[in-house]
Amino acid sequence: MMKAKIRDYSNNMYKRFIRGIMLVSEYKVLLLTYLYLIITLFSPSHKIVFILSALYFLLLFFLTGSIINTIFYSFYPFWLFRVGRDFVFEVVPKEGVASPLYWGEGRSLGFVFSPFFILVATSLVIYFFIILKDRLRFSVPVFVIFFLITYVLHFLSAINSPYLGGLSLIYTIHEFSFLIWMLIGLSIFKKLQSFKKNKILTTLLLILFGMLILESSVVFLQVAKRSVLGLKVEKVASIPYFRAGAEESGLSFRPVGLSYHPNELANWYVAAVFAIFLLWYKIKDTIPKNLAHFLIVSSATLSLVVILLTLSRSAYLALFITIVIFWLFDRANLIKSVKFLSSYLKNFKVPILLIFIYFSFILPGRIYGSLYSFSETGGLKTRLEQLKEALNLIRSPSFLTGVGEGMYIPALYDFNPQGNIRFFPEDIHNGFLLFLAERGIVAFFIYLVAIYFLLRSIIKYEQSKTVRLLMIGGLISNYIMMLFQPFINTLPLNLLITGLLLKTKKI
Amino acid sequence: MNRSRNFDKYFTLFTKRFKGVGWLDALGVAIFFFILFSGVFFLLRRGSEVIVTMRLLERNSPDFYFNLPRHFYVENLRPGMKETDEAGRNALEILEVFSYPTGEIYQEAYITLRVKTVFNKKTGQHSFNGKPLLNGDYYTFRLKDIVINGIIIDISDKPLVREKKAFQVEGYLDPTDHEVLTTNQEIILYKDYGVTGIKNYLAEKIVPGLKMYDGKGEVIAEVISASKLPGRRSMAQNNQYFTVSDSERVEVKLTFELTAEKINDSFYFQKLTPLLIGRKFNFVSGYLSIKPTITSVKSLD
Numbered sequence: 001m002m003k004a005k006i007r008d009y010s011n012n013m014y015k016r017f018i019r020g021i022m023l024v025s026e027y028k029v030l031l032l033t034y035l036y037l038i039i040t041l042f043s044p045s046h047k048i049v050f051i052l053s054a055l056y057f058l059l060l061f062f063l064t065g066s067i068i069n070t071i072f073y074s075f076y077p078f079w080l081f082r083v084g085r086d087f088v089f090e091v092v093p094k095e096g097v098a099s100p101l102y103w104g105e106g107r108s109l110g111f112v113f114s115p116f117f118i119l120v121a122t123s124l125v126i127y128f129f130i131i132l133k134d135r136l137r138f139s140v141p142v143f144v145i146f147f148l149i150t151y152v153l154h155f156l157s158a159i160n161s162p163y164l165g166g167l168s169l170i171y172t173i174h175e176f177s178f179l180i181w182m183l184i185g186l187s188i189f190k191k192l193q194s195f196k197k198n199k200i201l202t203t204l205l206l207i208l209f210g211m212l213i214l215e216s217s218v219v220f221l222q223v224a225k226r227s228v229l230g231l232k233v234e235k236v237a238s239i240p241y242f243r244a245g246a247e248e249s250g251l252s253f254r255p256v257g258l259s260y261h262p263n264e265l266a267n268w269y270v271a272a273v274f275a276i277f278l279l280w281y282k283i284k285d286t287i288p289k290n291l292a293h294f295l296i297v298s299s300a301t302l303s304l305v306v307i308l309l310t311l312s313r314s315a316y317l318a319l320f321i322t323i324v325i326f327w328l329f330d331r332a333n334l335i336k337s338v339k340f341l342s343s344y345l346k347n348f349k350v351p352i353l354l355i356f357i358y359f360s361f362i363l364p365g366r367i368y369g370s371l372y373s374f375s376e377t378g379g380l381k382t383r384l385e386q387l388k389e390a391l392n393l394i395r396s397p398s399f400l401t402g403v404g405e406g407m408y409i410p411a412l413y414d415f416n417p418q419g420n421i422r423f424f425p426e427d428i429h430n431g432f433l434l435f436l437a438e439r440g441i442v443a444f445f446i447y448l449v450a451i452y453f454l455l456r457s458i459i460k461y462e463q464s465k466t467v468r469l470l471m472i473g474g475l476i477s478n479y480i481m482m483l484f485q486p487f488i489n490t491l492p493l494n495l496l497i498t499g500l501l502l503k504t505k506k507i
Numbered sequence: 508m509n510r511s512r513n514f515d516k517y518f519t520l521f522t523k524r525f526k527g528v529g530w531l532d533a534l535g536v537a538i539f540f541f542i543l544f545s546g547v548f549f550l551l552r553r554g555s556e557v558i559v560t561m562r563l564l565e566r567n568s569p570d571f572y573f574n575l576p577r578h579f580y581v582e583n584l585r586p587g588m589k590e591t592d593e594a595g596r597n598a599l600e601i602l603e604v605f606s607y608p609t610g611e612i613y614q615e616a617y618i619t620l621r622v623k624t625v626f627n628k629k630t631g632q633h634s635f636n637g638k639p640l641l642n643g644d645y646y647t648f649r650l651k652d653i654v655i656n657g658i659i660i661d662i663s664d665k666p667l668v669r670e671k672k673a674f675q676v677e678g679y680l681d682p683t684d685h686e687v688l689t690t691n692q693e694i695i696l697y698k699d700y701g702v703t704g705i706k707n708y709l710a711e712k713i714v715p716g717l718k719m720y721d722g723k724g725e726v727i728a729e730v731i732s733a734s735k736l737p738g739r740r741s742m743a744q745n746n747q748y749f750t751v752s753d754s755e756r757v758e759v760k761l762t763f764e765l766t767a768e769k770i771n772d773s774f775y776f777q778k779l780t781p782l783l784i785g786r787k788f789n790f791v792s793g794y795l796s797i798k799p800t801i802t803s804v805k806s807l808d
Contacts, residue, residue, distance in 0.1 A: 054543055058536070065528055067535030085546075113546055122539045129531055 020288035025203040028063050032056065033077055034210050041214060043232050046084050053078060053115030068130070068184050071123045072200075073207065075181045076493075080211055080258055081233045084114035089164055091410035098422045107409055107425035111170050120177040127180045130187055139190075140183065141457060141503060146450030147491075151176050153443040154405055161404025163411060168404035175405070178491040182499045189504050197504055198286050205279040208493075209295055212272060215257045216302045219265070222255040223309055235260050252362055252369075254311050266312035267481045267489070270319070273303035274474030274494035281467045282501055297344045308359060311366050314484040318477035325473050333466050383429055385420045390428040392416070394436045402440035411437070431482030431489060438488075447490065451475075454495075457502050471498045555626045557633050558602065559640060560667045561657035562778075563616040567645040575613035581606060583653055584618060590650050598623045599635075599650055602666065606722040607777045609789060610796030615777060616722075618655060619666055620648065633662060670769040673807040674782055675731070678799035680705045680713075680759045684787065685797065704738025704756030709797070713759055717792040725766075727777070728790055732762040761799055763790070764807070 021027055036056040043049045056077075061070045092107035111117075140148075151172070158168035189197050221229055228234050236256055254262035276299045284292045307315045326334040345352060393403070393415050403411035408427045412419070428434050436444050458471045474494035482489045489495075563576045563584075581604065589600035599622055606616035624633035624640060632639040640646065640662050648655040661667040683693060685705045696702045704710070713735075719728040738756025742749055767774035767782050775781055780788040787800050 050543070050547075054540070057539060061532070061536055065532070067532040071535070115543075118539060118542045118546065121542050122535055125538050126531065126535045129534065133531060 016288065016290065020291040021206065024199065024283070024287045024291075025206055026063075026199055029060065029073055029203055030206050030210075032059055032063060033073065033207050037077055037080070037210055037214050040081050041218070041231060041233055045232055049081055049083055049233065050115055053081070057115075057119070067126055068188055069200075071119065071126065072181070072185055072188055073203065074119060075123070076208065076211060078114075078116040078119045080215065082112055082114045082116045083233050083235065084112050084117070086110055086112055089167060091164070092413045092421065092425050096413060096417055096422065097425055107413075109164065109167060109406060109409065111167060111174075117174070120174055123177055123180050123184060124173065127184060127187075130184075140186065141453070141499070143450045143453035143457060144179070144183070144499065146446055146453060147179055150439075150443050150446045150450060150490075151179065153401070153446065154439050157401045157439050157443065158404045160401060161407050163404060163407040163414070165404060168407050171406040175488075175491065178496060182491075182496040185496075185500045186503050189500070198283055201279055201500075201504070202283050202287060205276060205283065205295070208272060208276055208279070209299060212269075212276070212299060212302055215265075216306050219255045219257045219306050219309060222257070223253060226253045228256065233258060252311060252365055255306075255309055257306070262310040263312045263314065263481075263485050264487070266307050266310040266315035267485065267487050267492075269303050269307050269310075270315055270477050270481060271474070271489070271492035271494045273299060273307075274470060274477065275497040276303075277470050278467065278474070278494060278497050278501060281464070281470065282504075293344065297341060300341065301345070305355060308363070311362065313366070313370060314481050317484075318480040321480060322473040322477055325476065326469060330465055330469050382420065382424055386424070386428045387430070387433070389416060389419050389421070390430070390433045390437055394433065394441075398440070399436075400440050400442055402436070402438045402443065405438050408434055408438050427486035429484060429486050431479075431485060431487050434486055435488050435490070454498070458498065461502060463501075467501075471501075474498070555624055555633065555664075557622055557624050557640070557662050557664060558666050559620045559622050559659060560661040561618050561620070561646065561655070561659050563614070563618055563655070563657045564645070565656065567647055567656045573613065575609075576616055577612050578614060581614050581616050584655070588650060588653075597621070599648060601650070604722070607727070607789075608719070608791040610791040615779065617660075617778075618657065620655075622648075671766050672769065672774060674765045674767055674774065675803075675805045675807055676763045676765050676782065676799075676801055677803035678761055678763070678801045680710075680761070680797055681787075681800050682706075682756070684800075685709055701741035701750075702738070702753065702756065703740075704736075704753060704758040707755055707757055709795075710735060710757035710759050712795050713761065713797065717790075717795065719790055719792050721777075728763050728765045730761055730790075730792075731764050734760045736760075760802075763799070 021030065033056075036052060040049055040052050043052060057070060057074055060074055061067065064070055064073070088108045088110040090106050090108050094106040097106055154172045154176070155169070158172045159165060161168045188200065192200070218229065218231070218234070222239075228236060228239060234256075235258060239254065239256060255265070256262055257265040259265040259268060277296070280292070280296050280299070284296075287295075304319075307319065323334070389412060390408075393408075393412055396415060398411075409421070409425055412421050413425070428437065432444075435447070455472070455475075458468055461468055461471070471494075474492075475498075478489040478492045478495065481487055563581070564574050565576050565580070566574055584601060584604045586601050586603055589597050591597055599620060601618060602621050603619040604616065605619070606614050609615050622633075622635050622640065624635050626633050630639075632641070634640060635648075638646075640659060642659050642662055644659050646657065646659050682702060682705050683697060688696065713730065713733050715730050715732050717730040718726050721727045736758045738753040738758055740751055740753045765776050765782070765788075767776045768778060769775075770778065773781055776788050780786060782801065782804050784801050784804060787798050790797050790799060
């Protein structure tokens with residue numbers, strides 16, 4: 001009797017949940033996207049990934065009947081599976097490298113011809129035609145105009161790059177497409193009523209949530225296996241080699257998910273969790289309560305666990321500073337959220353206990369190892385040497401326009417082949433200096449102007465303080481990641497979602 | 508009947524769905540699939556790298572002696588010169604330029620190139636810039652501002668390395684190969700007077716220890732011994748046949764140590780001259796250029 005009651009209750013819960021999703025989102029698009037994500041994850045070859053992606057694109061077009069909606073929905077699912085044909089270019093010959101990590105290989109750069117690359121090219125052309133169709137009546141926020149100017153400079157820098165100019169151009173196009181994605185989103189919203197906008201944002205949120213679940217599952221399985229899973233959509237065939245410096249233990253394991261490196265995975269998760277929070281805050285009152293709670297708790301928990309598993313100290317710092325910001329400016333809401341989270345999670349005591357036990361083993365080691373950063377073979381020394389070389393490169397004759405996006409390594413090898421690049425042929429682990437070296441001081445200045453206008457729009461934004469803090473906290477987290485990692489977080493997902501939301505305030 | 512009704516239903520649904528589709532939507536889908544199929548045809552084709560060895564020629568026409576490249580052309584080709592494609596990849600690179608001294612302005616030169624090709628599985632052919640690379644074909648590469656003409660002698664995944672072997676070769680110097688004579692002069696000298704031996708000024712420069720080097724600076728031939736006898740003239744006069752010494756000439760017999768390469772089961776000196784008795788080969792050392800006729804060949808291994 002009791003069992004039957006519970007079953008009935010679960011069935012009702014399940015039905016309400018599904019009905020809720022069907023009401024508030026474009027559920028057919030959602031279903032198709034989830035199918036694409038799951039099937040592609042187990043794709044036996046890269047060719048099949050291409051076929052599945054083409055099929056997904058076509059069916060999505062059939063469902064939406066619009067190319068811009070198709071691009072908008074398929075952009076991030078395609079981005080997740082950036083696999084295909086690799087094009088690799090040697091930029092430092094093997095004789096130029098003395099590090100055992102790159103022994104006998106030299107240092108290469110490359111790009112992947114993937115379904116995402118095709119979508120990037122398509123979206124660029126389509127957006128160009130959208131502008132033409134609107135007879136060049138181009139209505140975008142001020143910060144976007146400055147972003148566009150920055151990208152004009154990036155393109156010039158890539159075209160004039162004395163290194164692999166073609167490759168630099170591809171990198172620039174790739175990054176520029178994220179801005180185009182946001183502009184496509186804005187052009188979709190321009191024509192729609194509030195209800196439809198809401199539906200699209202909910203669908204986007206659920207797509208991102210699906211991606212988060214999928215990649216987190218891959219991460220957990222990688223941790224369990226202590227290796228990559230051997231899936232064709234994993235971007236690396238083996239976990240990158242750590243523990244070369246004194247600060248990393250040979251016993252620790254850092255999962256990569258569907259990224260190239262644990263730090264990159266952490267960077268993506270930091271951006272994704274802020275984006276999901278922003279979207280959630282926007283639509284939470286329009287979706288069923290149980291769905292809303294489930295979404296936010298799952299997203300927050302999964303992201304937190306995955307970020308902790310990556311052992312990325314920069315991501316830890318980014319999250320810590322966000323919490324400090326909320327503690328300082330929105331303490332009541334922070335305490336309320338923590339209380340709600342703990343009450344929601346008290347039904348999951350066993351898994352939480354297991355997670356705590358696991359982290360009690362790995363985190364102290366990471367913290368203890370970090371003390372060795374200051375030793376002779378620690379990361380600090382390498383970073384300081386990198387810093388000196390980067391500053392010299394920035395001061396070189398190309399300081400105005402930079403050496404071209406993605407061309408830091410060949411430029412530094414050209415600039416000082418006997419320097420630190422011989423032992424650590426990697427980008428400078430500071431995204432700001434990397435930006436200055438690759439794209440020049442002019443583009444950097446204009447980017448700062450764009451961020452100034454963006455912050456101004458956020459401050460004036462007619463929404464709750466929490467949403468505004470999430471927008472600013474997200475940006476600060478992106479820049480903390482940038483400060484310690486070789487990432488140029490100019491257009492992370494949370495910034496793009498911020499841009500979308502700032503223009504859709506009438507929901 | 509039922510099936511046909513179902514088809515009609517789906518067809519109506521399909522057409523209804525695409526009723527509101529504008530030209531921009533159609534263009535977007537077309538662009539996506541155009542790039543996808545272009546990618547499949549061009550970018551996803553199996554790319555590979557091959558090493559192509561060519562004998563250089565001045566023009567893409569049969570390898571007559573006067574069609575060999577000249578010094579001032581060959582010196583423009585330097586190892587390490589490369590050309591990149593639109594994406595910045597190395598498409599063509601000179602790995603080695605190899606030549607044998609000929610004692611002439613025309614060079615016996617070979618070039619080894621690393622070529623980024625597209626491999627067609629069906630035909631088994633590599634092609635570069637859309638043109639198949641075929642052994643024995645006259646081919647033209649364009650590398651920056653230089654045109655490279657020649658005949659392809661090898662296409663493989665690694666540089667061509669042939670078996671080399673040392674030989675002791677004996678020979679003599681035929682006067683007809685070491686003097687510039689008109690046909691009449693030749694008839695008078697060698698048929699009427701039966702002249703043997705080469706001019707003294709040439710003979711006295713030929714000494715043991717002379718070495719010939721290839722383009723890489725490796726010794727490919729060395730004079731081991733040189734026996735010299737006075738030159739002779741034989742003639743018939745008053746129904747009598749005379750042989751007298753010629754003080755202006757010396758008969759030179761030489762013993763060489765040569766390194767030859769195995770091509771198709773036979774050994775060739777400088778890739779072109781078979782080591783066969785009766786055949787002649789070029790020997791160039793410093794300011795000296797001679798053309799011995801082979802009288803004996805003995806393997807040294």
